[in-house]
Amino acid sequence: MSDLKTFKGGVHPHDYKELSREKRIEDYPLPSSVVILMSQQLGSPSKPIVKAGQEVKTGEPIAESTGFVSIPQHSSITGKVKKITEAFTPLGTISQAIEIERTQDDIWFDGFQQLDIEKTEIDVLKKRVQECGLVGMGGATFPMHVKLSPPKDFKIDTLIINGVECEPYLTADYRLMLEKTESIIKGARILMRILDLTKCIIAIENNKPDAIAIMKEKTASSQGIEVIALKVKYPQGAEKQLIEACTDRQVPSGGLPMAAGCIVQNVGTTYAAYQAVVEGKPLIERICTITGAAVPENGRKNLNVRIGTSVKEILDYCKVDTNNIGKLISGGPMMGLAQKTIDTYITKGSSGLLCLSRKEAESWEPEPCIRCARCVDHCPIHLMPCLIAAFVEKKMWEEAQKYNILDCIKCGTCSYVCPAKRRLVQAMKLGEFEIRALMRKKKA
Numbered sequence: 001m002s003d004l005k006t007f008k009g010g011v012h013p014h015d016y017k018e019l020s021r022e023k024r025i026e027d028y029p030l031p032s033s034v035v036i037l038m039s040q041q042l043g044s045p046s047k048p049i050v051k052a053g054q055e056v057k058t059g060e061p062i063a064e065s066t067g068f069v070s071i072p073q074h075s076s077i078t079g080k081v082k083k084i085t086e087a088f089t090p091l092g093t094i095s096q097a098i099e100i101e102r103t104q105d106d107i108w109f110d111g112f113q114q115l116d117i118e119k120t121e122i123d124v125l126k127k128r129v130q131e132c133g134l135v136g137m138g139g140a141t142f143p144m145h146v147k148l149s150p151p152k153d154f155k156i157d158t159l160i161i162n163g164v165e166c167e168p169y170l171t172a173d174y175r176l177m178l179e180k181t182e183s184i185i186k187g188a189r190i191l192m193r194i195l196d197l198t199k200c201i202i203a204i205e206n207n208k209p210d211a212i213a214i215m216k217e218k219t220a221s222s223q224g225i226e227v228i229a230l231k232v233k234y235p236q237g238a239e240k241q242l243i244e245a246c247t248d249r250q251v252p253s254g255g256l257p258m259a260a261g262c263i264v265q266n267v268g269t270t271y272a273a274y275q276a277v278v279e280g281k282p283l284i285e286r287i288c289t290i291t292g293a294a295v296p297e298n299g300r301k302n303l304n305v306r307i308g309t310s311v312k313e314i315l316d317y318c319k320v321d322t323n324n325i326g327k328l329i330s331g332g333p334m335m336g337l338a339q340k341t342i343d344t345y346i347t348k349g350s351s352g353l354l355c356l357s358r359k360e361a362e363s364w365e366p367e368p369c370i371r372c373a374r375c376v377d378h379c380p381i382h383l384m385p386c387l388i389a390a391f392v393e394k395k396m397w398e399e400a401q402k403y404n405i406l407d408c409i410k411c412g413t414c415s416y417v418c419p420a421k422r423r424l425v426q427a428m429k430l431g432e433f434e435i436r437a438l439m440r441k442k443k444a
């Protein structure tokens with residue numbers, strides 16, 4: 001076990017995956033309505049191309065991209081556009097959105113023909129990924145077609161399929177690897193063709209032995225695809241840490257993973273690429289883990305749910321008494337986003353709905369730093385969180401930047417290990433927000 005690959009730093013939080021790991025993927029019933037956000041991706045928001053009263057089929061484009069780093073959106077049900085409205089994003093900001101009421105069961109839009117993985121031209125495959133609105137589904141929501149278009153000066157030689165799912169509680173990717181193994185492998189083949197690569201690593205943490213075994217079995221005759229078991233450690237699934245563990249290469253400070261010759265795609269995104277190409281299905285649904293102490297045992301699930309479904313309705317379906325929720329988190333407890341309201345909607349980045357109990361969500365007052373350096377020892381990026389947080393507190397932006405605050409991946413490890421319960425990751429987020437605002441102002 002000790003020779004398993006990993007990265008330097010990190011922590012070992014209890015993963016709580018036992019709450020939902022045995023729950024097979026279940027289709028959530030077709031919702032009576034959906035609210036599809038125009039800002040559910042990194043980059044510029046999408047622009048509606050439908051009007052109130054217009055009838056739409058499942059998978060039909062309803063919004064166009066507004067730039068290269070943007071995506072189109074598609075109706076996730078068959079129905080009528082009720083209105084162009086606004087809704088909260090998981091970040092707590094407001095986004096333009098399209099509300100659609102379902103009028104019948106799925107009638108599929110027939111504009112996306114099924115394509116052959118090996119015979120279709122590479123440009124056509126790439127265009128399909130773009131047209132189908134694919135984004136990174138591990139939570140980053142970066143448009144997939146942008147990652148698949150590396151600038152010519154980057155020499156890419158390895159595709160890494162990220163099956164780590166190191167966030168505690170989440171089991172959506174794990175179930176997908178067990179239940180859609182061959183489709184994920186075909187998705188990896190599509191990405192290898194688009195990138196013109198002969199080497200692909202499927203990386204999985206060693207706490208998912210059955211997923212590792214089935215991936216190894218199904219890739220045994222697949223040339224160029226290797227399955228690697230990684231040491232269980234958080235944040236093993238973060239791109240830079242994953243690249244270090246899989247290839248022994250370091251992503252330079254301020255650099256993109258591409259600078260280390262690698263492109264990383266999550267298993268959910270890889271499966272979505274398979275669906276887009278082989279099944280002609282745009283990204284209109286995803287697997288979402290419903291879990292946490294505030295969810296009864298029979299309500300904990302891995303649901304295949306349509307994009308735009310009401311979070312409130314999903315919690316009802318999972319028999320969650322919302323009065324018992326101390327904190328609702330979109331995603332996992334380390335990198336997820338605490339929600340201000342349950343009046344939100346599933347987006348392409350909704351990997352989980354974590355319902356913590358009131359006791360678990362009790363807040364604490366931070367105490368003065370005792371200079372123990374635990375945050376420094378465990379930071380996977382080798383930053384000095386205690387020092388940077390002190391700079392942020394004093395609005396010393398230049399100093400914070402000098403100590404590489406912009407390299408922080410917001411993994412929360414520093415906050416997790418701090419005995420004084422200092423709000424370190426919050427300081428990192430605030431500092432980056434302020435520094436980027438200043439940079440934009442300067443540029444303007």
Ligand code: SF4
Pocket residue numbers: 378379380381382383385407408409410411412413414415424425428
């Ligand atoms: S400083 Fe950033 S990268 Fe380092 S542990 Fe804290 S959140 Fe993670």
Ligand code: SF4
Pocket residue numbers: 368369370371372373374375376385386417418419420421422424
């Ligand atoms: S872990 Fe907390 S108490 Fe220790 S040095 Fe870092 S901020 Fe200070």
